[in-house]
Structure formats: structure tokens, C-alpha cells
Amino acid sequence: MKKLTVGIFIFDQVEVLDFAGPYEVLSRARTVPGRESRRSDESAPFTVFTVARSKSPIAAVGGLQVIPDYSFKDAPDIDILLVPGGAGTRPQLDDALVLDWIRRIAAEAKQTTSVCTGALLLANVGLLDGRRATTHWGSLDQLDSLDRGIVVDRTSRFVDDGIVTSAGVAAGIDMAFYLIEQHCGRDVADETAHYIDYPR
Amino acid sequence: MKKLTVGIFIFDQVEVLDFAGPYEVLSRARTVPGRESRRSDESAPFTVFTVARSKSPIAAVGGLQVIPDYSFKDAPDIDILLVPGGAGTRPQLDDALVLDWIRRIAAEAKQTTSVCTGALLLANVGLLDGRRATTHWGSLDQLDSLDRGIVVDRTSRFVDDGIVTSAGVAAGIDMAFYLIEQHCGRDVADETAHYIDYPR
Numbered sequence: 346m347k348k349l350t351v352g353i354f355i356f357d358q359v360e361v362l363d364f365a366g367p368y369e370v371l372s373r374a375r376t377v378p379g380r381e382s383r384r385s386d387e388s389a390p391f392t393v394f395t396v397a398r399s400k401s402p403i404a405a406v407g408g409l410q411v412i413p414d415y416s417f418k419d420a421p422d423i424d425i426l427l428v429p430g431g432a433g434t435r436p437q438l439d440d441a442l443v444l445d446w447i448r449r450i451a452a453e454a455k456q457t458t459s460v461c462t463g464a465l466l467l468a469n470v471g472l473l474d475g476r477r478a479t480t481h482w483g484s485l486d487q488l489d490s491l492d493r494g495i496v497v498d499r500t501s502r503f504v505d506d507g508i509v510t511s512a513g514v515a516a517g518i519d520m521a522f523y524l525i526e527q528h529c530g531r532d533v534a535d536e537t538a539h540y541i542d543y544p545r
Numbered sequence: 546m547k548k549l550t551v552g553i554f555i556f557d558q559v560e561v562l563d564f565a566g567p568y569e570v571l572s573r574a575r576t577v578p579g580r581e582s583r584r585s586d587e588s589a590p591f592t593v594f595t596v597a598r599s600k601s602p603i604a605a606v607g608g609l610q611v612i613p614d615y616s617f618k619d620a621p622d623i624d625i626l627l628v629p630g631g632a633g634t635r636p637q638l639d640d641a642l643v644l645d646w647i648r649r650i651a652a653e654a655k656q657t658t659s660v661c662t663g664a665l666l667l668a669n670v671g672l673l674d675g676r677r678a679t680t681h682w683g684s685l686d687q688l689d690s691l692d693r694g695i696v697v698d699r700t701s702r703f704v705d706d707g708i709v710t711s712a713g714v715a716a717g718i719d720m721a722f723y724l725i726e727q728h729c730g731r732d733v734a735d736e737t738a739h740y741i742d743y744p745r
Contacts (some may be wrong), residue, residue, distance in 0.1 A: 360569070361572070365561050365566075365609075407569070409571070410614065411611055433654075504566075542715050542716045
């Protein structure tokens with residue numbers, strides 16, 4: 346089975362769990378169950394990496410310093426784009442370079458997803474026009490006010506209407522398990538949840 | 546209120562969610578509820594940072610590259626020590642520099658905690674002798690076999706018997722909320738869970 350690449354966009358003041366939750370879940374999935382299979386990437390259905398505007402270290406919310414694996418310029422092809430949120434989302438909303446990159450990658454990717462206020466970024470490039478979507482509870486009204494025909498879901502942990510959006514921070518973990526289930530089946534998702542001791 | 550410092554030990558092949566889960570939870574706690582209070586550290590009860598053997602970047606499980614905030618040599622005083630686990634735990638178990646550091650910091654800290662197989666490191670320096678403790682389900686037998694009088698808890702998400710140990714990976718998130726509850730009360734823990742959309 347060809348591995349799917351997952352490109353996680355990171356930026357200054359990205360919320361830690363927004364990207365680290367899905368990173369953990371998707372990078373630890375294995376189609377062969379057990380602890381042994383986690384010692385190599387052989388049965389890993391996903392190849393997960395971080396991408397940022399440049400390869401300079403970013404400081405996530407709280408100060409966690411992360412070195413991006415790739416920049417916009419040298420990132421490999423992305424099958425699944427994941428856009429997290431956080432306090433640093435706002436400056437990205439007006440950043441033409443970022444918006445162009447998201448637009449371009451989303452057009453090429455098999456699937457585009459967001460966690461938390463990352464949905465605002467997807468909305469800003471028109472990806473959520475006319476779709477059902479969700480975001481952090483504190484930003485539901487903002488998503489609703491964008492006048493883009495977005496049908497805001499105020500109750501679900503995540504919503505898949507072509508584009509997959511999740512509710513706040515920790516909901517990205519649940520969305521990641523949904524992605525595993527979709528691409529690899531329920532057993533692989535459940536076994537990965539068991540491996541990382543996450544009660545689905 | 547004086548902030549409590551939380552020193553999170555990181556190392557090559559540390560499990561991402563082991564450190565990033567508690568990092569998120571503890572760094573986003575606020576004694577003043579709401580989104581506004583998260584814009585500054587004013588009402589943050591904890592100051593969270595990462596510490597490693599040196600300040601060179603580490604590669605967590607899956608490849609996530611993190612720059613440690615401090616090395617063993619220059620880390621500030623640590624009130625709460627958090628030792629995560631992961632595939633990289635094994636090499637740490639024989640590393641005198643690491644074991645000495647954990648022993649020294651644990652002796653000075655108000656509280657010592659572990660996530661997942663981080664418990665094996667605490668056990669190796671004698672911190673769990675005669676105590677109830679837990680670890681990742683795949684390492685419970687190993688913890689039990691150490692002949693240190695550790696009473697292994699095979700069912701709890703986390704155990705506090707002077708030293709606080711948690712079960713696998715995601716259980717560190719639950720342990721982090723317990724720490725908030727202990728130091729700041731139930732309301733602060735619940736409000737932080739609501740903020741990050743985590744169902745406690």
C-alpha cells in the first residue's frame with residue numbers, strides 16, 4: 346500500500362495540541378497491530394511531516410520551539426493537508442503567501458482538513474463556501490458571519506462535507522482517528538487508539 | 546500567586562503526545578476563565594518549559610523536531626518534573642547523566658510525574674520503590690518485574706502515590722488535568738478542559 350503523505354502546516358503561535366494531536370495519531374497508525382509494528386514505518390499508512398513558510402524554527406503557543414520539516418518551497422506532494430489553529434491564526438488570515446499556498450495545496454491534495462480555528466484559514470480562501478463546517482466554540486460566530494454560505498455545525502466534534510473541519514484543539518485527535526478509519530478501516534483506527542491509550 | 550514551573554524532559558524518540566499533551570494542558574490553564582485570559586500569561590498558574598541533555602534539537606517519535614528550551618546545565622528551578630516515555634526511553638535507562646539529573650531534580654521538586662514508559666525511568670532511579678504506580682499497558686509487566694516493591698496499577702489512567710504516574714500516551718492529558726485540579730482546584734481544571742474542547 347502506498348503511504349499517504351500528511352502535511353501539517355505550522356506557524357508561530359500555532360496551538361500545540363492542534364498539530365501534535367493529529368501528528369501523534371496519524372504517525373502512530375499501523376496496519377499491522379501491536380507494539381512491534383511501531384518499531385518501523387513498514388506498516389505505517391501515513392507519512393507525516395510539518396511544513397511552514399520557511400524552515401526557521403517556529404514558537405508554538407506556550408513557547409514550544411519546533412523546526413519545520415519543510416518550507417512551502419521544498420515540501421513534497423501532500424495527499425492530506427492539515428491546517429491547525431491557535432492564537433497565531435489571525436496574522437495568517439491576511440498573509441497572501443500563506444493563503445496562496447493553502448489554495449494551491451488544497452487544489453492538489455486528496456483531502457483538506459482543519460483543526461480548531463484553522464477552519465478560518467480554509468474559509469478565507471473559499472474552501473468552505475456552501476459547506477457544513479465547524480471550528481473552536483469561541484469562533485463559531487465568526488465562521489458564521491463570513492457570508493460565505495457556510496453551514497456552521499455547533500455540536501459535532503468534526504464535520505466532513507468534502508473538507509474535514511474539527512472543533513477546538515483536542516477535537517483534532519478525534520478527527521485524526523476518523524481519517525484513519527476512512528483510509529484504513531475501523532480496526533486500524535481502534536487498534537491505534539488502544540496503542541496510545543485513547544478512549545474513542 | 547507564584548507560578549509553578551513545570552520542566553518537561555525531552556529526548557530523541559520521545560513520544561509526541563506524551564510531552565505535548567501535558568504541555569498543552571498545563572500551559573493553557575488560567576485561573577481567570579475565558580478566551581481573553583489566554584492572550585497573556587498573567588493568570589497562568591504554570592510556567593511550562595522543555596529540558597534536554599543539551600540544547601541541540603531532538604527528533605521525537607515520527608520525526609517531529611523540537612528545540613529544547615533548556616539543557617540540564619541551564620534549566621531554572623523545577624517545581625513539577627514531568628518525564629514522558631516513548632521508544633527513546635530505553636537508551637535513557639542506562640544513561641548515568643540522565644539518571645543523575647532525574648534523581649537530583651526529583652529530590653528538589655515539589656512533585657515528580659511521568660507519562661507512559663517514563664515511569665520506567667523513575668523506577669530506575671528508585672523513585673517508585675514501594676509505591677503504587679502505572680505505565681503504558683505494554684510495559685506493566687516490565688514495571689512489575691523490577692523487584693522494587695512497586696505495586697503496579699493495571700487499570701487506572703493515572704496513580705498518585707507521592708509520585709504521579711500515568712498510563713499510556715493519551716493518559717498524560719488526564720494526569721495533567723489532575724495536576725491542575727490539585728494545584729488550582731476543580732473549576733480551573735474544568736474550565737481549561739472546556740477551553741481546549743477536551744471531554745473530561
